[in-house]
Amino acid sequence: MPLSYEIDAEARLVVLACGNTSLERWRDVMMAVFADARYQPGFSVFVDCRSATLAPSTNEVQGVIGFIRSHRAMLGQGRWAVIVEQPAGYGMARMAEAIAGVSSIELRAFRTPDEAHAWLARVPAPESA
Numbered sequence: 001m002p003l004s005y006e007i008d009a010e011a012r013l014v015v016l017a018c019g020n021t022s023l024e025r026w027r028d029v030m031m032a033v034f035a036d037a038r039y040q041p042g043f044s045v046f047v048d049c050r051s052a053t054l055a056p057s058t059n060e061v062q063g064v065i066g067f068i069r070s071h072r073a074m075l076g077q078g079r080w081a082v083i084v085e086q087p088a089g090y091g092m093a094r095m096a097e098a099i100a101g102v103s104s105i106e107l108r109a110f111r112t113p114d115e116a117h118a119w120l121a122r123v124p125a126p127e128s129a
Contacts, residue, residue: 003016003017003018003025003029004016004017005029007036009038009039012044013045014033014039014045015048016029017051018048018049018051019049019051019053020052020054023063023064030067034071034074041076041078042075042077044080045078045079045080046117046120047080047081048083048113049084052084052086053086055088056089061096061099065096065103065107068105068107069103078106079107079119080100080106080107081108081117081119081120082110083110083111084109084110090111094109097109
């Protein structure tokens with residue numbers, strides 16, 4: 001399955017469908033999301049990797065988190081939910097979650113879309129000063 005995206009402006013949600021893809025292709029699609037007139041910073045991102053048969057490499061995971069970190073102005077404070085069914089891919093998504101946490105990026109790995117959607121729908125607790 002090729003990498004593609006949909007934007008639900010009413011729900012303030014970007015849905016990325018990704019199978020086996022390269023970091024470069026992923027970056028290109030994210031730049032297309034930013035250029036899409038329906039997109040606004042602060043939208044949450046639902047990354048559906050259930051069709052991927054290969055786990056990303058450590059370098060690819062670090063590249064994704066680096067991209068997110070370096071594009072914070074375009075991304076805003078939206079949450080990232082990553083859905084992965086395969087064990088190796090889920091392990092890499094959990095690594096991304098740990099790296100993202102260090103960068104104050106709210107990213108979580110899930111095995112099912114229902115869990116991910118429930119987490120995205122929750123209102124985050126206010127940060128204490």
